Amino acid sequence: xxxxxxxxxxxxxxxxxxxxxxxxxxxxxxxxxxxxxxxxxxxxxxxxxxxxxxxxxxxxxxxxxxxxxxxxxxxxxxxxxxxxxxxxxxxxxxxxxxxxxxxxxxxxxxxxxxxxxxxxxxxxxxxxxxxxxxxxxxxxxxxxxxxxxxxxxxxxxxxxxxxxxxxxxxxxxxxxxxxxxxxxxxxxxxxxxxxxxxxxxxxxxxxxxxxxxxxxxxxxxxxxxxxxxxxxxxxxxxxxxxxxxxxxxxxxxxxxxxxxxxxxxxxxxxxxxxxxxxxxxxxxxxxxxxxxxxxxxxxxxxxxxxxxxxxxxxxxxxxxxxxxxxxxxxxxxxxxxxxxxxxxxxxxxxxxxxxxx
Numbered sequence: 562x563x564x565x566x567x568x569x570x571x572x573x574x575x576x577x578x579x580x581x582x583x584x585x586x587x588x589x590x591x592x593x594x595x596x597x598x599x600x601x602x603x604x605x606x607x608x609x610x611x612x613x614x615x616x617x618x619x620x621x622x623x624x625x626x627x628x629x630x631x632x633x634x635x636x637x638x639x640x641x642x643x644x645x646x647x648x649x650x651x652x653x654x655x656x657x658x659x660x661x662x663x664x665x666x667x668x669x670x671x672x673x674x675x676x677x678x679x680x681x682x683x684x685x686x687x688x689x690x691x692x693x694x695x696x697x698x699x700x701x702x703x704x705x706x707x708x709x710x711x712x713x714x715x716x717x718x719x720x721x722x723x724x725x726x727x728x729x730x731x732x733x734x735x736x737x738x739x740x741x742x743x744x745x746x747x748x749x750x751x752x753x754x755x756x757x758x759x760x761x762x763x764x765x766x767x768x769x770x771x772x773x774x775x776x777x778x779x780x781x782x783x784x785x786x787x788x789x790x791x792x793x794x795x796x797x798x799x800x801x802x803x804x805x806x807x808x809x810x811x812x813x814x815x816x817x818x819x820x821x822x823x824x825x826x827x828x829x830x831x832x833x834x835x836x837x838x839x840x841x842x843x844x845x846x847x848x849x850x851x852x853x854x855x856x857x858x859x860x861x862x863x864x865x866x867x868x869x870x871x872x873x874x875x876x877x878x879x880x881x882x883x884x885x886x887x888x889x890x891x892x893x894x895x896x897x898x899x900x901x902x903x904x905x906x907x908x909x910x911x912x913x914x915x916x917x918x
Contacts, residue, residue, distance in 0.1 A: 567591040568828055571604035573626065574613035577866040577875070578804050578820075581812075582613065585820035591828070601626045609633055609827050611782060612803055615642045616688050633827060634802060637778040641802050644686045644712045651797055654777060656770050658797045659789070660715040664708045670698055673713050680716040683708055695748060717796065719789035723759070725767040726808035728783045728822050729775040731829040736822070737771070738815060738835055740764045741807050743787075744908040749873070751905035753807045754842040755814060757886065757916040766795045774800060783808070783823040806845070806875070813862050813880040814841025839884035840916065842893070842909055846879065847902060848872040855879060858896045860889075886916050 570586065571594045572579040579595045586593035594604055598617040604610060609631040615638070617623050626632065641647050651658050660677055673681055685694035685707065696705050697716070722745060727737035740759050744752040771786045785805030787798040808819035816836040817825070825832055846855075850870055855861055865877040879896070883889040890913040898906050 569594065569605060569608040570824060570827060571596055571608045571610045571631070572613050573601060573610065573617060573623075574598050576613055577864075577868070578613035580866070581820045581864070582611075582804065582823065585818060586824055589821065589824065591824055593824070596626070598623070603629060604631070606630055611823070611827060612638065615802065634778070634780055634782065637780045637784075637802050640778060641800055642687065644684055644799070647800060648712060650774075650777075654773055656773065656797055657795065659717050661712050664704070664711065664713050666709055668704075668708075670702060670704050673704075674698060674700075677713055677715040682714045682716060683711040684714060685711050693748075717789045717791060719791050719796075720793075721790050722787065722798075723763065723767070723790055723795075724753075724785055724787045724805065724807040725764075725771050726783060726785045726805055726811070726819055727768070727771050727775065728819075728826045728832060729780050730826045730832050731781055733776070734832060735768075735772050735775055736832045736835050737764075737768050738808065738811060738819070739837055740767055741810065742912065743807050744905050746904055749845075749847065749875075750806050751845050751847065751902060752842065752909050753810055754840065754909060754912055755810050756837055756840040757912055760793065762793065763790060763795065770795060770797065771800075782826045783819050806878075807843075809864070809878050810841040810843045810880055810882075812864070813882045814839070839882060840886050840889050840913070841880065841882040842889070844879045844881075844896070844898065844902070844905060844909070845875055846877040848874055849876055849899060851876075855896070858892055860892050861896060886913055889913060890917070 567590055569592045572582055573596050575595045575597055583593040601622050610629050611633050640650050645663055648661050681698045683696040688694055722743045724741045724743055729735045739755050740763055741753045741755045743750055783804050785801045788795045789798055804819045804823050811818045814837055855863055860881050862880040881889055881892055893909055
């Protein structure tokens with residue numbers, strides 16, 4: 562029996578993901594409190610505590626918060642927030658990834674190049690996202706001084722990048738959205754598209770892989786898994802134990818958004834069947850000032866984050882959804898994006914054209 566009075570939920574982090582969780586909670590009558598990651602306050606003992614980010618300052622306050630009786634998914638966060646532990650977990654479950662290793666103090670770039678191939682990556686074990694905290698090898702370059710706090714990983718010649726967003730409830734049931742295809746530029750996600758007819762075998766592979774992680778970690782809530790597709794096979798890039806940028810399309814293209822789904826799972830509420838019709842895409846708005854002219858394009862749904870402007874920063878996103886791919890393509894072609902984002906628009910239109918064949 563579902564209680565008519567929802568348990569309060571506290572979210573560590575006050576960014577756009579936390580804000581969208583709070584908005585989803587307001588519609589359902591779920592009180593959602595956002596906690597400052599720099600100086601988190603303790604929510605009521607009755608609250609469930611979740612996160613909108615994998616990393617937070619290690620302070621006395623944050624340590625105290627993690628001892629809160631409602632702190633969720635402690636084992637999963639410990640296993641996934643460090644790339645060394647995350648990759649080791651994948652290996653223990655026989656989940657395929659790119660070749661990788663942990664560089665020691667005495668290793669050099671030439672040795673790693675021989676082991677992992679040219680153009681290998683260093684990725685900081687903790688922190689770093691949207692292309693930050695990464696270094697790509699070029700012949701003759703010395704390793705950065707932080708290489709012992711990183712993993713080294715082979716560069717992949719992949720066909721495309723995809724992500725799967727799914728959730729596990731308190732009863733152990735798992736549900737998944739359709740696989741999302743993504744376009745990154747300089748390590749930053751610029752566009753995502755779902756429902757455009759990806760190979761069904763990819764969906765099956767991805768659900769099997771993410772499902773095994775959710776069950777192994779006894780995880781409750783939404784989790785996102787990013788993968789490279791190499792000759793039809795999935796290789797996990799990384800996993801995020803939270804709602805995810807590549808799942809923003811669910812706000813307008815699915816019967817339940819990823820934000821509502823996460824709250825439902827935490828509370829033990831029904832996860833329901835995730836229905837989707839047509840094709841949905843998301844375009845990130847990067848480094849731009851607010852412009853209501855974006856709404857002139859039919860079907861454009863704008864989500865603005867009200868963050869301080871900074872070049873290249875994710876300032877908001879726009880979703881488009883339609884049951885007819887041709888109409889969706891026509892609308893996207895009308896949408897004005899700055900030159901820095903032109904590649905995302907071209908990529909989306911190419912994917913929609915392929916879906917119409």
